[in-house]
Amino acid sequence: DVKVTQSSRYLVKRTGEKVFLECVQDMDHENMFWYRQDPGLGLRLIYFSYDVKMKEKGDIPEGYSVSREKKERFSLILESASTNQTSMYLCASSSPGLAGVSTDTQYFGPGTRLTVL
Amino acid sequence: KQEVTQIPAALSVPEGENLVLNCSFTDSAIYNLQWFRQDPGKGLTSLLLIQSSQREQTSGRLNASLDKSSGRSTLYIAASQPGDSATYLCAVASGGSYIPTFGRGTSLIVHP
Numbered sequence: 071d072v073k074v075t076q077s078s079r080y081l082v083k084r085t086g087e088k089v090f091l092e093c094v095q096d097m098d099h100e101n102m103f104w105y106r107q108d109p110g111l112g113l114r115l116i117y118f119s120y121d122v123k124m125k126e127k128g129d130i131p132e133g134y135s136v137s138r139e140k141k142e143r144f145s146l147i148l149e150s151a152s153t154n155q156t157s158m159y160l161c162a163s164s165s166p167g168l169a170g171v172s173t174d175t176q177y178f179g180p181g182t183r184l185t186v187l
Numbered sequence: 188k189q190e191v192t193q194i195p196a197a198l199s200v201p202e203g204e205n206l207v208l209n210c211s212f213t214d215s216a217i218y219n220l221q222w223f224r225q226d227p228g229k230g231l232t233s234l235l236l237i238q239s240s241q242r243e244q245t246s247g248r249l250n251a252s253l254d255k256s257s258g259r260s261t262l263y264i265a266a267s268q269p270g271d272s273a274t275y276l277c278a279v280a281s282g283g284s285y286i287p288t289f290g291r292g293t294s295l296i297v298h299p
Binding site: 128166176 | 230276286291
């Protein structure tokens with residue numbers, strides 16, 4: 071069975087702390103994604119990666135960085151957490167799909183609810 | 188830039204009704220379209236994936252159709268049940284990127 075796991079379901083941090091969110095997939099997928107989800111704003115893409123050590127900015131990368139040292143693991147880093155980064159963070163993975171162009175089905179993790187005080 | 192709209196934003200129906208959720212997109216040059224389900228506080232679960240060359244996909248009581256020329260997709264749920272209560276999201280992969288663009292979802296409540 072396909073599985074995407076995230077390191078924490080709930081996390082509470084203080085303003086200014088460095089925060090690491092970990093995501094691991096067991097499907098040997100090339101593509102991995104980090105989204106945040108906020109009421110009224112839907113899912114917004116933060117960063118994505120299409121291969122080990124490769125990363126691309128999404129729509130809202132400011133205040134975040136990522137790391138992909140191994141194919142199965144994609145980490146999201148909040149360098150200095152702020153209250154406006156309180157959100158639900160979702161990780162997803164997929165294979166490249168047809169002709170390496172379109173993605174196949176995205177598989178999502180359970181999410182991490184981050185609160186920054 | 189692709190924009191995805193889902194109407195209605197919320198829907199409440201009695202158990203047993205057949206219902207239709209709508210998704211529209213602005214750029215018809217798509218690679219695929221996916222429908223997801225999200226339960227409160229949880230991640231997304233893929234329900235159906237329609238490739239660009241396909242017109243519809245079916246899974247159990249769910250049927251999704253795709254009309255690229257009009258920029259629309261519908262998710263049909265037959266004989267709705269309380270367990271179908273969730274938020275349903277539509278995502279479209281298109282343009283120069285394979286990254287899906289998500290709609291904001293339709294929140295569905297099926298009451299007994």
